[in-house]
Amino acid sequence: MATSQWIPIFKDAAAGNFRLDYCSPCIDAADTTAAPPADFMGAPRYDDPRTPNSGVASAGLYADMGAYEFVETADSDVDLVVRNIVGPGRGRGWQTATIQWEIANIGSGTAVGPWRDAISPRTCA
Numbered sequence: 313m314a315t316s317q318w319i320p321i322f323k324d325a326a327a328g329n330f331r332l333d334y335c336s337p338c339i340d341a342a343d344t345t346a347a348p349p350a351d352f353m354g355a356p357r358y359d360d361p362r363t364p365n366s367g368v369a370s371a372g373l374y375a376d377m378g379a380y381e382f383v384e385t386a387d388s389d390v391d392l393v394v395r396n397i398v399g400p401g402r403g404r405g406w407q408t409a410t411i412q413w414e415i416a417n418i419g420s421g422t423a424v425g426p427w428r429d430a431i432s433p434r435t436c437a
Contacts, residue, residue, distance in 0.1 A: 320378065324428055332382040339363040339382045340374035347375035358383045389421030 321336035323329040332339055340363045350356050357373040358381055359365065367374045376382050392415050399411035411431065417423040 318377070327426060327428065330378065331380045332376055332378060334362075334382075334384065336382065337366075338377035340365045340376060341367045342375040342377045343368040344370035344373055344375040351376075351381035352379040355381045355383050357381060360384070389419050390417055390423045391419035392416070392423060392427075393418055 317337055318341070320330075320338040321333045323331045323333045339360050344357060345368055347357070357370075357375050359369075359372065359374050360382055363382075365374045367377075394413050395416050396414040397411070398413070400409050403409045413429070415429070
């Protein structure tokens with residue numbers, strides 16, 4: 313395979329968050345037989361059902377490339393939700409729109425550190 317097919321999509325590399333993001337070609341792409349049973353943080357291997365499996369499986373699981381396993385449904389004591397969305401009901405392509413929203417943590421843990429919000433249509437090709 314060409315090298316460009318394995319360029320990872322990270323959550324926020326500019327801020328030092330090198331966890332794989334949804335649609336990254338590095339999800340389920342490693343050789344699971346050569347990978348440890350858990351990632352750097354102790355999360356077990358997980359086969360993301362929306363990602364094509366391109367790696368080598370072991371016991372039906374596919375490891376991700378990199379130190380962190382992509383587990384979108386992993387347990388967390390931080391649960392950020394969007395509240396109070398304000399914006400236009402409709403828009404036209406390439407037209408500027410102002411949208412405001414509030415983020416709230418409804419989890420039992422404390423959300424710390426910076427994060428970035430973005431609105432964009434995303435589909436995996």
